[in-house]
Amino acid sequence: MLLSPLAERNWEDVCSVLEEVLENQSHRELFALELGSGTGQHVTRFAQKIPFDVKWQPSDIKDECHESIKAYIAATKAKTVMQPVHLDASESWEKWAGIARNSCDIIIAINLLQYSSFKTAEGVFSGAGQILRQNGLLMLYGAYAINGIITPSSNEDLDAELQNMNAEWGLPDIDVLRQLAYGNGMRMERMIEMEEYNKCLIFRKF
Template identity: 65%
Template sequence: MMLVSPAAERSQDPLLSVLQAVLEDQAHTKLFGLELGSGTGQHITHFAQKLPFITWQPSDITEESRKSIRAYLDATKVQSVLQPVFLDAREPWEKWAGLSQSSCDVIIAVNLLQYSSFSTAEGVFKGSGQILKTNGFLITYGPYAINGVITPIYNEELDQRLREMNPEWGLPDIDVLRQLAFANGLRLERMIDMEESNKCLVFRKVQMIQTHTD
């Protein structure tokens, strides 16, 4: 059953442009990408058709979304997208669907962080810090707060609505994400203004953080 998200429909081409710009100098190599919280599957099948040099692993926490992703894979016949897997970003990276350390060139999370608890955001950066190759990218997209300030008014209203739905949700603060990234060997390299007051944050993996096991 294919689910359709109008927001995904609107954002897929602008996001594709960001991916093309960020990855253009690697277009001659074979890359591996992970999408966290793939949702309907619209984005990943769209990207796959335009960026054939990337093999994508879609993932989602809900079975309904994974069904929708499978339906999009059947409908579009894209060859470079693997079957969707269950992945809960709150869990340690060792539980991320069997992905090994330094196995990903790019990880994307589209409209995920505002619908997530802080522990999910922490997990996204911890996991990305381990699963990305050095110089790999984590790209997050959505509405954000900047230094505790949310603009314009409709983003403020969105934040309020999200918090009413779940007190742990809400627009994440870019400064907090920057610190989370830094703690996990990632650096915020670019902040790109997108349509409807959304932003694309491009983090680059600069070093491997040692995990201490007792």
């Protein structure tokens, strides 16, 4: 079982946003896909805390993450969390673990695009445009640039650190993501300021 101190710090704030954006759909069963579930801390916490009827599908590309997610599911006895699937968001949606078109109510990705190439960002929006239902939501959490500008200095340092780890990584630009969304049948509905200079971006499929 892996432990992410960052996930322990931010899960509650992210969960509050999730509750708020899903509240008007809480009268029916919802299907949620998490991209890049990592340790499994977020998805199992969400399943425990959110009072709505949500079936959660965690996913990741790493085998060690799958084992950790399974351990968290077992430890928390989270009956609404499905077993993790292998999913590479940079691939076309047809390879997204057999998830059907128009089947998801919400897709969530926490600190995924910052640790990914632009091809993954393109894949996330392309895939979301296919597998989200009409009015379905894509929710992204993390630190971002806005129109090429990164603030404050701590986020500049984070961007430099990420690019030192991998030249294709770094803080995505919200304006670029907005264009990707529109090209895939979604529009950015809200940008919510979060702790530690992070943001939640909410995109809706139209």
